[in-house]
Amino acid sequence: MSECAVKKVTEITTDEVEEISKWIDTEEYKEKNFARTALVINPAHACQPLGAQMVAYGFEETLPFVDLNAFTKNAKNDGLIPEDFPTPYANTPSFTGTHIHGYDAMLKSILAYLSEGKKAETDNGKINIIPGFDGNVGNLREYKRILSAFGIEGTVLADISDTLDKEFVGEAATLSLPIGVKKTDELLLKLSELSGKPVPAELVAERGHAVDAMTDAHQYLHNKKFALFGDPDYLLGLVSFLLEMGARPWHVLCSRATKKFTKEMQALLDSNPYGAGCTVYVNKDLWHMRSLLVTDPVDMMIGDTHGKFAARAAGIPLLRVGFPIIDRVNLHRTPIVGYTGAISLLTQIANKFLDIKDDTCEDRFFEMMR
Amino acid sequence: MSDLKKPAEGYSMEDTSQMLEDTLSIYTDKARAKREPHMSANDPDDSGCAIRSNRKTVPGVMSARGCAYAGAKGVVWGPIRDMVHVSHGPVGCGFYSWGTRRNLTSGTVGVDNFSPMMFTSDFQEHDIVYGGDRKLEKLCDEAHELFPLAKGISILSECPVGLIGDDINASAKQASAKLNMPVVPCNCEGFRGVSQSLGHHISNDTIRDYIIGTREFDGPESPYDIALIGDYNIGGDIWAAVKVLEEIGLNVKAQWTGDGQIEHIAATHKVKLNLIHCYRSMNYMCKVMEEKYGIPWLEFNFFGPTKIKESLRAIGECFDDTIKANVEKVIARYDAEMQAVIDEYRPRLEGKKVMVFVGGLRPRHTIGAYEDLGMEVVAAGYEFAHTDDYDRTYPEMAKGTLVFDDASEIELEKWVEHMKPDLVASGIKEKYVFQKSGIPFRQMHSWDYSGPYHAYEGFEIFARDIDMAINSPTWGLVKSPF
Ligand code: SF4
Numbered sequence: 074m075s076e077c078a079v080k081k082v083t084e085i086t087t088d089e090v091e092e093i094s095k096w097i098d099t100e101e102y103k104e105k106n107f108a109r110t111a112l113v114i115n116p117a118h119a120c121q122p123l124g125a126q127m128v129a130y131g132f133e134e135t136l137p138f139v140d141l142n143a144f145t146k147n148a149k150n151d152g153l154i155p156e157d158f159p160t161p162y163a164n165t166p167s168f169t170g171t172h173i174h175g176y177d178a179m180l181k182s183i184l185a186y187l188s189e190g191k192k193a194e195t196d197n198g199k200i201n202i203i204p205g206f207d208g209n210v211g212n213l214r215e216y217k218r219i220l221s222a223f224g225i226e227g228t229v230l231a232d233i234s235d236t237l238d239k240e241f242v243g244e245a246a247t248l249s250l251p252i253g254v255k256k257t258d259e260l261l262l263k264l265s266e267l268s269g270k271p272v273p274a275e276l277v278a279e280r281g282h283a284v285d286a287m288t289d290a291h292q293y294l295h296n297k298k299f300a301l302f303g304d305p306d307y308l309l310g311l312v313s314f315l316l317e318m319g320a321r322p323w324h325v326l327c328s329r330a331t332k333k334f335t336k337e338m339q340a341l342l343d344s345n346p347y348g349a350g351c352t353v354y355v356n357k358d359l360w361h362m363r364s365l366l367v368t369d370p371v372d373m374m375i376g377d378t379h380g381k382f383a384a385r386a387a388g389i390p391l392l393r394v395g396f397p398i399i400d401r402v403n404l405h406r407t408p409i410v411g412y413t414g415a416i417s418l419l420t421q422i423a424n425k426f427l428d429i430k431d432d433t434c435e436d437r438f439f440e441m442m443r
Numbered sequence: 444m445s446d447l448k449k450p451a452e453g454y455s456m457e458d459t460s461q462m463l464e465d466t467l468s469i470y471t472d473k474a475r476a477k478r479e480p481h482m483s484a485n486d487p488d489d490s491g492c493a494i495r496s497n498r499k500t501v502p503g504v505m506s507a508r509g510c511a512y513a514g515a516k517g518v519v520w521g522p523i524r525d526m527v528h529v530s531h532g533p534v535g536c537g538f539y540s541w542g543t544r545r546n547l548t549s550g551t552v553g554v555d556n557f558s559p560m561m562f563t564s565d566f567q568e569h570d571i572v573y574g575g576d577r578k579l580e581k582l583c584d585e586a587h588e589l590f591p592l593a594k595g596i597s598i599l600s601e602c603p604v605g606l607i608g609d610d611i612n613a614s615a616k617q618a619s620a621k622l623n624m625p626v627v628p629c630n631c632e633g634f635r636g637v638s639q640s641l642g643h644h645i646s647n648d649t650i651r652d653y654i655i656g657t658r659e660f661d662g663p664e665s666p667y668d669i670a671l672i673g674d675y676n677i678g679g680d681i682w683a684a685v686k687v688l689e690e691i692g693l694n695v696k697a698q699w700t701g702d703g704q705i706e707h708i709a710a711t712h713k714v715k716l717n718l719i720h721c722y723r724s725m726n727y728m729c730k731v732m733e734e735k736y737g738i739p740w741l742e743f744n745f746f747g748p749t750k751i752k753e754s755l756r757a758i759g760e761c762f763d764d765t766i767k768a769n770v771e772k773v774i775a776r777y778d779a780e781m782q783a784v785i786d787e788y789r790p791r792l793e794g795k796k797v798m799v800f801v802g803g804l805r806p807r808h809t810i811g812a813y814e815d816l817g818m819e820v821v822a823a824g825y826e827f828a829h830t831d832d833y834d835r836t837y838p839e840m841a842k843g844t845l846v847f848d849d850a851s852e853i854e855l856e857k858w859v860e861h862m863k864p865d866l867v868a869s870g871i872k873e874k875y876v877f878q879k880s881g882i883p884f885r886q887m888h889s890w891d892y893s894g895p896y897h898a899y900e901g902f903e904i905f906a907r908d909i910d911m912a913i914n915s916p917t918w919g920l921v922k923s924p925f
Contacts, residue, residue: 081661082706085525085555085592093554093592106589111582113534113565114589120535167533168566168603360560363553379541382552382559399543 098386103364107357114360117302117328117379121165121175124206128179161186171329173304176206180230200227200267205250205306208396211408219411222273223264251410252310252418253317254283260411276412283412286419291319293423296347298371300324302362302380303395305334309341310410311375311394314418316345323351324365330355359383373422390425394418448487448841451796451821454862455843459484462845466857477501481848482824485840494833496825496848499637504851507800507872508826510633512536512601514642517544518724519650520597520629522675523703524548524556527586527593530563531579531611532601536633537563545889546675547682548702555592562586571607576614583618583626595625595705597649605632625705627653638827638849640723640803647727650708655732658709660696667693667762668714672729672740673721673804676701678894680901684720684745687898691755691769693762699725712736716761718743720897723803723832745897746805746905747812748781777899785815788906791914793817795865798858800824800850800873801887807836809868809887812896812905821862824850826870852876866913881921883912 096102163182165175180203202216213229220227246267251260258280261272298321301311305327312322325338335353342348354361359379366374366387374384377395384391398404408414427443463482467475480495500506509517512530517540520528530537541561550556564570564578583596596618598611615628629649631642660668671688674681681701688695696714697707711717717729717740729740741761743754752774759770795818799806806823813820823840824847825832836846845858852873859867859882867877868887878884885891885908893908895901 079657079659082658082710083661085594089592090551090555094551097553097589102589109585109589111564111578112529112585112589113563115541115561116534116538116563116565118534119538120533122535123539166568167535168571169568171534360553386552 097364098367100368103368106361106364113358115363115379115382116358117326117362117376119172120167121170121172121178122167124172124174124176125163125165125179126175128176128183173206184230198226200225200264201230202227203230206304206396207250207306208398209405209407209409211406212410212414215408215411215414219261219264219276222275223268223270224273225264225268225270249313250306250310251414252307253314253415254280254287254412255317256310256313257283257411257415279412283415286416287318290419290423293426294419295319296321297373297426298323300326300362300366300371300374300376300389302326302328302359302374302376305330305338307395309334309338311418312338312341312348312351314415316341316347318419319347321347321350323371324354324362324369325351326354326357326359326362326365328356328358363387373425390429392422392425448839451819451841451844454821454841454845456484456486459843459845462858462861465861466854469853469857474501474504478851478854482850482854483846485837485844485846486842487837487840488842493830494846494848496833497637497640497827497829498849500849501851504853505872506849506851507870508637508849509639509642510602511631511635511639511642511645512599512633513540514639514724514827515629515631515646516540516599516642517546518639518675519643519646519700520599520627522546522548522558522700523597523705523708524550524558525593525704525706526595526597527557527562527590528597528599529579529582529586530561530601531575531598532564532604533566534563536601537561543889544675545677545892545894546701547679548676553590557590557593566603571603574607574609575604576609576611579609579611579614580618583614583622587622587624593624595627596622597627597629599629600632602633605630605634625653625657625709640827640829643724644727647725647731650728651731654705654709655728656709656712658706660707660710660713664713665694666715667766668696669693669716669718670697670699670711670714671695672699672717672719673723673725674698674701674897675721677888678890678892678896680895680897683895683898683900686900687745687751687755687773688718688758690773691759692766693758699728712738714738716741718758720745720808721804722835723828726831744808744811745901746809747815747902748777748785748899749815750808750811751777751898751902781815781899781902784903784906788910789815789817791910794819795913796821796862797866797868798822798845798855798862798864799887800826800847800855800867800869802826803828803832805887807832807839809896810839812902813909815902816906816909818866818909821845821864822847822858824848866909881918883915883918885909885912 161183163178165178204213204216216229246263248260248263249256251257261276265272299315300323301308308325308327312325315322327334335355338353342351363383363386366383370387371389373390373392374380375392375394378393378398378400380391393401393404394409407417409418467479470478478501483494500508516528516530542559548556548558552559564575564582566575570578586593586596598615600611611628615626619626627649629646631645635641671684674684681698685695697711699708712732717732717738719725719729719740719742722742732738733740741757743758744750745754755770755774759767797813797818797820799809799820803825806825810820822845823836826849840846855873859877866883868885870888871886874884874886890896893904896905
């Protein structure tokens with residue numbers, strides 16, 4: 074301990090707070106912020122074990138454990154777990170990849186474990202849908218409904234088809250998340266092709282409803298700018314939907330993504346005039362996003378709950394899509410995939426803008442109709 | 444404590460012991476031997492009755508416990524608002540604990556208030572292989588540059604950091620000298636100890652080693668200067684508590700650590716009394732300050748009007764007649780208000796039974812608040828308490844009720860099935876197990892996204908919440924007519 078006099082408690086002044094509050098909204102700050110290489114602030118990704126757990130929960134009566142390898146070996150040696158009790162495990166280190174890699178690794182492990190030595194000789198005619206990491210149970214139910222509308226027998230499982238096709242009998246197809254009309258069309262065409270059945274009238278009618286709703290409401294989204302963050306699958310689907318609506322994806326941020334994602338996203342944006350001007354950011358976090366929102370504003374942000382601070386700082390609404398949503402009820406029960414999902418997304422986005430207008434406009438512009 | 448609780452109706456030593464016997468029969472011999480000493484029918488007259496606690500959880504069971512990192516980040520360091528708290532290691536530990544504890548803070552986020560944010564070194568394979576020390580020094584520079592009003596940095600180690608043998612202490616020392624502010628290394632890797640409790644202790648020790656005594660309050664001292672210790676401002680708790688303490692004429696000079704400011708904490712050695720609410724997580728520093736600076740400390744309980752009244756009087760006893768007179772005035776003022784709350788809710792809650800299973804304080808501290816509402820706590824358990832916590836619990840519970848430690852999910856299910864409480868008050872991991880089987884439930888770590896529950900203001904909200912949990916008309920829909 075030094076001999077000099079102990080320092081006094083100092084208080085941060087309101088002037089200092091005001092000054093820094095202004096500064097963190099500037100271009101200059103944004104540059105400093107983007108120059109960061111070591112510190113991650115408000116990340117938009119989790120780690121592998123989360124994804125692995127999500128898979129385990131997807132199998133009924135399955136308990137996820139950490140550190141399974143040593144644990145199950147001991148337990149089996151001690152006779153606590155019967156030899157033939159299934160104990161698939163996956164290594165899901167927290168320091169590589171994200172929750173998405175964990176999901177894929179675990180699902181692959183479970184499927185490989187359960188199918189070991191049981192290689193089917195022939196295709197059983199069923200179709201499995203592997204939706205990938207998705208916390209929205211409404212989406213999973215929507216896939217089941219689509220399968221049953223087709224009259225297809227099948228199971229909804231996770232997207233690792235590219236690693237599975239070597240080991241499992243049957244055809245595999247990788248599609249992006251069916252958000253919006255075009256991506257849903259792709260899914261239904263694929264299901265029709267694989268099953269040899271036509272797209273059922275019920276779903277054709279649904280497509281009509283979705284397109285009807287989208288043309289009717291296009292004016293509320295047209296040219297509106299959006300910032301999006303989240304998992305690659307979700308982002309590709311959401312951007313596709315926004316482009317269909319004539320909306321402008323503007324900042325697309327994915328905190329851990331491959332080059333393949335960037336290429337795919339860029340191709341999607343380039344394929345549509347409304348994609349012009351959009352920038353794709355990878356390996357960036359939500360503090361970067363904050364800088365983007367305050368220096369180059371947009372009308373709405375789409376992402377999970379963790380975006381709420383950046384949205385508030387920018388004074389824009391956050392449409393909660395993705396995982397986790399821990400500050401609103403029931404959104405995980407509302408599908409955003411398929412044609413019904415498209416209607417739901419549209420409804421939420423358009424009505425949010427309309428609510429803001431009614432809540433904030435001057436009296437003389439407060440009108441009966443919108 | 445002289446006046447023992449009257450025995451709980453419908454619960455007896457024999458019945459509860461039999462229930463425990465049945466519960467333990469599900470285990471293997473080895474697991475049974477480990478778990479048996481952690482649960483008991485309460486016998487307050489028998490001083491030999493002692494629950495075993497603060498031991499390693501039986502591997503493989505579903506435990507509600509957290510890790511040492513959780514105790515450091517979520518409890519002690521995280522709520523200090525004017526510091527950057529770095530979750531050092533892979534992204535997950537910090538990501539999942541981000542914003543989930545509800546220790547509210549004031550100030551402008553990202554300017555002079557950093558608690559609502561999440562800072563991490565987001566370890567990649569490279570950092571695991573080559574070590575993260577350089578990254579750590581770099582990130583301290585970046586934090587200082589981007590957040591110039593931040594008054595310090597805490598480095599909270601996650602498991603891998605300890606496993607690869609990084610020397611965060613050296614990096615922190617260097618950064619501290621360079622940036623001219625406290626950079627506190629906290630070796631709170633999750634694998635240390637048996638629960639979050641060690642994280643509290645380690646963090647208290649770092650406050651002792653790096654913070655306390657490094658500042659003094661500006662302005663004159665007063666005999667009424669106190670520090671409020673062990674209130675983490677869940678849902679605004681500390682704001683409700685400070686309000687009452689100020690009303691009786693005390694100056695709350697430092698808050699540990701709810702909505703806390705590091706320089707105020709650093710000057711706590713200058714106060715006249717430390718008031719401690721959560722004994723489990725911060726008794727260590729109270730004892731240190733008592734030994735080193737001669738500051739007395741007093742445990743108090745701000746849950747429910749009965750305990751608040753008792754506590755205020757005990758606090759008054761530590762001061763002169765001015766404060767004592769203020770205490771009586773404040774009590775008289777709030778008595779009528781509290782009676783109105785009781786009159787409204789008690790008729791709907793009278794006789795209802797509660798099972799409480801939370802951290803290291805609330806299982807005993809909330810008992811009085813339930814009793815104010817005519818309810819009875821028939822089972823109380825802690826996730827990470829120690830012997831001194833249990834000693835403080837037995838007298839608060841009636842004979843034949845259940846006292847337990849570090850329960851597993853299956854044990855809880857068995858006990859709820861047998862004891863049929865009208866309310867289970869526990870955490871997020873337990874919530875859906877019980878709520879989805881039709882049993883009213885409140886999360887009592889986070890106040891189930893409500894609060895504050897402390898002090899007079901808090902009791903009104905507590906009463907409202909407990910009433911709605913038990914008497915919500917939605918329970919009437921559970922049984923389907925077909
Ligand atoms: S136990 Fe280790 S890895 Fe898990 S949250 Fe705690 S510090 Fe992180």
